[in-house]
Amino acid sequence: MGLGQKIKAKRKELRMPQEELAALSGVSERTLRDFERGKLSISLQKALDIAEVLGLELKLVEA
Template sequence: MHFTELINAIKERRNALQVTQETLAELSGVGLRTLKQFESGKGNPTLKTLQKIADVLGMEVNLKLKTVTRNK
């Protein structure tokens, strides 16, 4: 997932849950400013920040092998 996709995944999930940035910020313990920056594509969050946000949204950060390009 590219940067933008990660952002969208978060935004969509937040919308689906009908949660505002403000609430998400509070629940996750991440600063509102930080969350805003991230969602508006202006950030480069640390892994911990990303995990805090994802966690509250019932999501998680994964690292997996890319789909093999052998015959893509």
């Protein structure tokens, strides 16, 4: 499962519409929609902003 899919799953778990998450995280609805569908890559900062709104923490780990 990719990051976009995980973001979508958490958003749905919280019953938060895409419009609300987009507004609270400062990204466009289209960007969020395409990211969740795996059609778009976003910057690390945007991913962090979205994760923060959802109460998630992104971590970088060595492989």
